[in-house]
Amino acid sequence: MIRKLGLAAMMVTLLILLTGCFELDEPITSESEGFWNTYFVYPLSWLVIYFADMFNDNYGIAIIIVTILLRTLILPLMIKQTKSAKAMQAIQPEMQKLREKYSAKDQKTQQKLQQETMKMFQERGVNPLAGCLPLFIQMPILLAFYQAIMRTEEIGGHTFLWFALDAPDPILLPVIAGVTTFIQQKMMMVTDNPQMKILLYMMPIMIFVFAMFFPAALTLYWVVGNIFMIVQTYFITGPNVGGKKEAAEAGGKKK
Template sequence: MSTIVKKRKRLLLMFSMLAVVFVLAACGTSDVTAQSEGFWDGVVIYNFAQLIIWVSGLFNNSYGMGIILVTVFIRALLIPITHFQQKNMQQMNEINPQMTELRERYSSRDTETQQKLREEQQRLYKDAGVNPYLGFLPLLIQMPVFIALYQSVNRTPILRTGDFLWVNLGAPDPYLILPILAGIFTLANSYLMSMGRPQAGGKVMTYIMPLFIVLITFRLSSALALYFAASNGFAALQTVLLQNPFKARRERELKEEQEREAERERRRAMKKAQKLGRNVRK
């Protein structure tokens, strides 16, 4: 029961953070120029837009290519943090059996028992060197990027009216191709990451997040859908190259099969011992 509650809390937190992103993204309507004042408009949004424009100039002013390359560059900068987060998640999965044992040991709902459970859980986290809240670290770091990208495109005239392939970057994709691609790449990355986990507890997030990405990007600018497609496409490639989830799944399945075989051998040995014991008594 506590596991279900925890998963629901994580889902609620994830969606709340994304909701905050897009509420904040809608803030600010005036164009951002070199004369814009304030840290957010005059420094963050303006320089973010200028970076996209500069990179686009390397590709014959293809602003879509500018968004893709800036996105990939940002994702590359986040590789150490993402790797640390994934390592933390793997360690969390490794201590799940101990966590389950603690919940069963302190299953009573009274205040004193629940306090003891929390203390034991914190001790287990500390001994294992993990932090249960680090899973949201990359998202928290990317939140300003989401907002900056959305506002830099929608508040910079040259980007707002820019075209890329079949879309206007400041308007929704009329054919929904980019939102669907963003959802597919998000699903691919989520599925690849779940392959490396020993438990299937993350299946809800694996399928809900891609759907959520599609639903929010088909109404917003194509630039944001392009960002999600490039970001999660790069993340999926990174997961394959750095984590090799296919190898991790094969090793986990082999280990589980070895454990099952050892359990079968133990049961056969017990049955044989019991049979021999009955024969002796006879």
Template sequence: MAPVSHTSGNWWDRWIVYYMSAFILWLAKLMGNSYGWAIIVFTVIVRVILLPLNAISIRSTTKMQSIQPQINELRKKYPGRDTESISLLQQETNKLYKEAGVNPYAGCLPLIIQLPVMYALYGAILRTPQLQTGRFLWMDLSKPDPYFIMPILAMAFTFLSTYISQLSTPASSQNGMTKIMTYGMSIMVGVMALQFQSAITLYWVISNLFQAVQTFILQNPLKYKREQEAKAEAERERKRKLRRTYKRLGRKQK
């Protein structure tokens, strides 16, 4: 495959892949010609740029989880599969989204942006001679990790970021499919990482590690757990007061 250049045939190679390749090579010079460190710094830069979108995505997801019981009630209200029931369900769901300030598509934004970045990085690695011969630690960046360390890390950090996110999710909104998705996505990333160049896998590892730390900070499962425990204790106290009130009323009636 011909090296990418500013005169490459199509606009994607000419304006995206070429400049991504040039940026990574520039970073490598700053890092003492270390292409591995260049990819790590590049990944962190991409994740920092995406941070505002991820914050919006997390807020939207949190709001979506808070109204999930109401959505479930609407589904019970309109269980039919006929056109009228589906239309009414959609209308009331959209109304609920609007009232709660929820954008159901906001959670997809970071992923939609990251996919072309990964695709462009893949093209840059394939068509940049320096990255084809670059090494980092024990790895040849143009080949899969021979010791499977990076695929295992990619799988572990993918699972960790998803697991941390679930710790801040109400148990009522989790189901068997959620657990299947958690394990399934982690395994899928691990299997793909076995076949991809180590440069791509290195991007995944750093990106998913950043995602795990970001999720922990923004969603703060420890704070969420304390809040849920406080709510549960307040509810128990409310019920105790009600029982005491009923007992007093019962004694007065006697």
């Protein structure tokens, strides 16, 4: 899970860097050329405009609907990620015992630890990398959605609730984005250790800072996506994937 959160942080940072590598001043239309524009950016832009037209030019509602559609599209993968996190939590006591058994730092002992860990993963049907795929799928979607928002001229000048969609919201929406990110990560937290706690707080802070500079329309996408994940995780595994009760029960069964 630590690697997943670290990877997520790296991907968000990469997203920020990549946004400067595209021509964002060019409006996206049906005439836009290139594989990226044709199959990623324009379809999302078209969907936003389509739903906005259905709701009297309410682009905020349109973005919420498109966000839910995108999240529903990758829902099977996200469910797999959530269940993978729960499975990893269930074997944490056994993994800790292996670490204690092979605590020596020499190369031979560490190789034996890796072999025993992989053997346990296979016996339990746990894939430690199963939760990474949704992150890689979300990356191009988020980047394409960012471009769709930036390059869809129709969004300009529209507001939703208290904020303008084409400009950053000064404080409230970024705070909501940071808080919902924290809740989502907390619910998905597999193990309680200092490194995990650092990442648990680092990711929401990153999202908060980025949201202060990104158009509010993109932050709205993050908030709705976070809420979707929170609800999904709650109904699949309960309020905490890595609950101490489950860990204790898992450890008790082995005794």
